[in-house]
Amino acid sequence: xxxxxxxxxxxxxxxxxxxxxxxxxxxxxxxxxxxxxxxxxxxxxxxxxxxxxxxxxxxxxxxxxxxxxxxxxxxxxxxx
Amino acid sequence: xxxxxxxxxxxxxxxxxxxxxxxxxxxxxxxxxxxxxxxxxxxxxxxxxxxxxxxxxxxxxxxxxxxxxxxxxxxxxxxxxxxxxxxxxxxxxxxxxxxxxxxxxxxxxxxxxxxxxxxxxxxxxxxxxxxxxxxxxxxxxxxxxxxxxxxxxxxxxxxxxxxxxxxxxxxxxxxxxxxxxxxxxxxxxxxxxxxxxxxxxxxxxxxxxxxxxxxxxxxxxxxxxxxxxxxxxxxxxxxxxxxxxxxx
Numbered sequence: 001x002x003x004x005x006x007x008x009x010x011x012x013x014x015x016x017x018x019x020x021x022x023x024x025x026x027x028x029x030x031x032x033x034x035x036x037x038x039x040x041x042x043x044x045x046x047x048x049x050x051x052x053x054x055x056x057x058x059x060x061x062x063x064x065x066x067x068x069x070x071x072x073x074x075x076x077x078x079x080x
Numbered sequence: 081x082x083x084x085x086x087x088x089x090x091x092x093x094x095x096x097x098x099x100x101x102x103x104x105x106x107x108x109x110x111x112x113x114x115x116x117x118x119x120x121x122x123x124x125x126x127x128x129x130x131x132x133x134x135x136x137x138x139x140x141x142x143x144x145x146x147x148x149x150x151x152x153x154x155x156x157x158x159x160x161x162x163x164x165x166x167x168x169x170x171x172x173x174x175x176x177x178x179x180x181x182x183x184x185x186x187x188x189x190x191x192x193x194x195x196x197x198x199x200x201x202x203x204x205x206x207x208x209x210x211x212x213x214x215x216x217x218x219x220x221x222x223x224x225x226x227x228x229x230x231x232x233x234x235x236x237x238x239x240x241x242x243x244x245x246x247x248x249x250x251x252x253x254x255x256x257x258x259x260x261x262x263x264x265x266x267x268x269x270x271x272x273x274x275x276x277x278x279x280x281x282x283x284x285x286x287x288x289x290x291x292x293x294x295x296x297x298x299x300x301x302x303x304x305x306x307x308x309x310x311x312x313x314x315x316x317x318x319x320x321x322x323x324x325x326x327x328x
Contacts, residue, residue, distance in 0.1 A: 040253070047211060
């Protein structure tokens with residue numbers, strides 16, 4: 001079960017950044033397929049997540065991020 | 081073309097064209113990060129000149145072909161000034177020689193500084209610029225990157241590469257309010273061009289329609305234009321500042 005707080009904060013950033021409906025930001029939603037994000041959007045998203053959660057996401061890890069759930073589990077596994 | 085409250089990083093700012101660019105931007109009110117590689121004394125002199133026109137200067141030594149050093153420079157710059165608005169990728173070196181005699185180390189040295197260095201500085205600077213949703217990147221290419229030049233295969237390849245890199249970067253970040261343009265200086269009086277062989281110099285000079293060599297200030301004026309809001313509807317362009325050598 002995803003951490004509610006992390007999910008809420010991630011959702012807010014995704015909604016702000018991509019201009020999508022909050023209802024569409026589900027754990028299984030793919031940034032590229034479902035949320036219409038291009039690769040530059042994802043780079044920006046990663047930067048904002050780094051700021052919000054005060055962590056550094058390596059380029060290698062960032063490339064693996066495909067869905068909202070990927071982001072949430074990454075943050076849960078790496079937050080200090 | 082006021083640059084009040086803007087922060088500009090100028091690589092290779094201790095001497096030549098970079099020095100003139102740093103002073104030109106400072107005179108418009110920009111705070112300047114004076115990057116240099118080897119000449120600390122000259123870099124400090126540039127900083128003193130910047131301060132004497134009432135602008136702020138922050139001197140930072142860094143080999144731009146070293147990614148971690150470049151990232152540290154950008155981090156320190158942001159820590160110092162709080163933001164980064166303009167990057168002028170000016171630093172460059174020459175290792176001239178005929179291609180058939182050119183050492184691999186001379187090829188690598190020039191490509192590493194003149195092309196990879198631009199990539200690394202741009203990559204690091206784009207992070208804060210994307211956050212700010214604005215930025216100006218100005219790359220210093222060269223007329224020889226357009227026309228070619230015997231004895232400078234490495235330099236020509238790097239500078240032609242910079243022109244291509246300028247276009248690719250411009251397309252990638254245009255949607256984020258960041259413009260990326262280049263200047264292509266012609267034959268400019270600097271310590272670097274002083275080193276060219278006499279026959280190359282006289283031949284180049286005879287090919288300048290305006291009939292004389294350019295000055296670092298001639299280049300700096302166009303860089304200022306590309307760094308300012310006056311050029312906000314331009315991106316991916318290379319402006320020749322060469323007395324008419326390469327007309328498009």
